[in-house]
Amino acid sequence: MAIEWYLIVSALIFSIGAGGVITRRNPLVVLLCLELMLNAANLALIAFSRMHGNGDGQIFAIIVMVVAACEVCIGLGVIVAMYRRRLPIDVDELRELQG
Amino acid sequence: MAEVVFFLAAIGALAGAVGTVAVRNPFYSVLALVMHLLSLALLFLLLRSEFVAAAQVVVYAGAVMVLYMFVVAYVGGTSMPLGPGGTRSMRIGSIVFAGVLFVELAIAILGTGLKALGTEGAPYEPGFGTPARIGELLLTKFLLPFEIASFLLLIAAVGAVTLARRRGGLHDAEEQRITPLDLVRPVSTGTMAEAVGTRTNATTRERTGLEYGGHSGRAGPEDGDDGERTGLEAGVAPGGDTGPEDR
Incomplete structure (x- = not known):
């Protein structure tokens, strides 16, 4: 398969993830949609790595996976802390940081 | 295939x-x-x-x-439903946004003019993408990102533990602070008397000497075996530092 097919699939997944981040209100699902966007970027990175015959893109993808794991760790910790404080699990209700 | x-x-x-x-x-x-x-x-x-x-x-x-x-x-x-107010408009708006984003990305990808986009990529060489090649790259060319990633994981783990603690925040770190005074424990620390609750760690810290003298004369529900217990306390007292905290 040509490389551009992979990039089109990557762009589609990224768009779906971005739409989900905007639409959904449950922070758990917002985190899942962020994972979608990061995975789309990973697919593009690996496609370019294959295109150039160079391993650098794969290293980049692995580092992206590490950062995604950290983001999940902190995000889920924040959600658990919200749950413990009886705050609503809803990104629209949490507006105390709004200017 | x-x-x-x-x-x-x-x-x-x-x-x-x-x-x-x-x-x-x-x-x-x-x-x-x-x-x-x-x-x-x-x-x-x-x-x-x-x-x-x-x-x-x-x-x-x-x-x-x-x-x-x-x-x-x-x-x-x-x-979680999408919520009152702007349900349908939000959904339609997000779909339109996603479509516009996809069109823009497709234009950006296909309009780059990269000649290799329409091909299968570089010719395959054996060993490409194997763990050996990845490990070699990680430990030579990309050593610094590798180390930074490990540090990032450590910080994330510590941060998640701090965030999801039982009390849910950073407020009550003061309560359990250990002071040099904790080295000097009252006599009954770690004994059964403390576990029963007749004397607690905080209240006995100042007046240990006073109360210990008048202990046998104090009225209590388990007054009968009180004399035996004071003897036990006196024996345990030197090793009392390892007793449980009352938290």
Whole structure:
């Protein structure tokens, strides 16, 4: 398969993830949609790595996976802390940081 | 053959992505994301990066998704409707936004003029994408990002433990501060008298000497075996530093 097919699939997944981040209100699902966007970027990175015959893109993808794991760790910790404080699990209700 | 596998994996990845966004219940959302990740691992295999595909399956679809499952089960995966006000307009707006974003990305990808975009990529050389090659790159050319990534994981782990503590915040760190006074424990620390609650750690700290003298004359519900217990306390007292805190 040509490389551009992979990039089109990557762009589609990224768009779906971005739409989900905007639409959904449950922070758990917002985190899942962020994972979608990061995975789309990973697919593009690996496609370019294959295109150039160079391993650098794969290293980049692995580092992206590490950062995604950290983001999940902190995000889920924040959600658990919200749950413990009886705050609503809803990104629209949490507006105390709004200017 | 490669085309068939590619289209199957791509359809699986796209269906998983749509399911993640569209399904109401967060539990099924996580399951859809697992399917998406497995299909994506298949695409990685088609791109001849075996190590990243294996890491994707083991780390992402395995460990991270199990973490998600635990939190969804803990928070009680209630289905969150889109909410009153702007339900339909928000949904239509997000779909339009996603479409515009996709068109823009497609124009950016196909309009770059990269000549290798329409080809299968560079000729395959044996060893491309194997763990040996990845490990060599990580420990030579990309040593600094590797170390920074390990540091980032450490910081994230410490931060998650701090955030999800039982009291849920950074406020009451003062309560359990250990002072040099804690080295000098009262006589009854760590004995059964402390466990029963007749004397606590904080109240006996100042007046240990006073109360210890008048102990046998004090009225209490278990006054009969009081003399035996004071003897026991006196024997245990030197090793009392290892007693449990009253928290």
